[in-house]
Amino acid sequence: MMRFILPFVIFLVLSVFLYKGLGRDTREVPSPLVGKPAPAFMLPQLHDATRQFAPKEMLGKVWLLNVWASWCGACKDEHPILMELSHQNIVPIVGLDYKDKRLDGEATLNNAGDPYNLVIADLDGKVGFDYGVYGVPETYVIDKKGIIKFKLIGPVTPQNLRETILPMVAELEKQ
């Protein structure tokens, strides 16, 4: 009996691993920045270049850093979801306009609506690099102490918002 069960068990275990492997996006690499302080920077804002923003201004708040660009298709998918989230006033969202032209970025927000509490312009992508951005959109959850708690690669969806991001924000708010 054993000679049939054992290979079958091995086959099942292997199948589960391979099946899970099939479903995984190999482009999603775990960010080494999770658990580390959000890299410091000082960047001008998108709408008003004379005003600067630095992440330390958000100390004491749980906030989202959403990396987007006018040229990014998937950002348009997540845009309505971010709009809705901003209306709910649960968590401040800071937008980082990544490797974009200032005018294009502004035009996009003027046309489609602006879900962000403020938007910073990372026109040459240097800050994006510091945050390990390699595909837009990406969203970071940053806690009150300025520690990156979570990084989402790809668009915000109703599902990952409901199941991952919002519970995490609620949890971090309590701390």
Added chain:
Amino acid sequence: MRFLLILALLLPVFSFAGEAKDIADDPVMEMRMIRLAEKVRCLVCQSEPVSTSHSDWSNDVRAIMRDKMKAGATDQQIMDLLVERFGKSVLFDPPVDKETMPLWMAPFILLLLGGLGLFYQLKKRRGVVVDTTLSVQDEQRAASLLNEPSAALNDAPEPVGQAGKKDTQA
């Protein structure tokens, strides 16, 4: 004529060189950068090194490598910087450490498990197969079969099958 031919052969090379737009002014540094970039995985294009990728992200990484090299950073410092930002998966040759240990050890563990399995199987089999001495009748049968190949071939299936059964029963 021959010279022209050689020139024509070289043409594609020139056109390729023309494609690489931004390179460092210093060719030695550019070589060093490319050699380092060969060890870095392009995260947006899977299984391609940053050195050959045309993706935007790879262009950026190469630009940053050049910047850092101009600023006097060592190769190791640049690699450390990339790992810090993007994780060990940017390295084509990830280091052996606590995190990657299971990955490096897995083939050996599997080999060991397979070897152990095989060992026990063979050991078990040694106990199952016992040496038996043939009875006089069987020996005669065997001899007659072996000595008359044509006869043995003609009715091969049956006698051989019977002989086999007898053997295991004995």
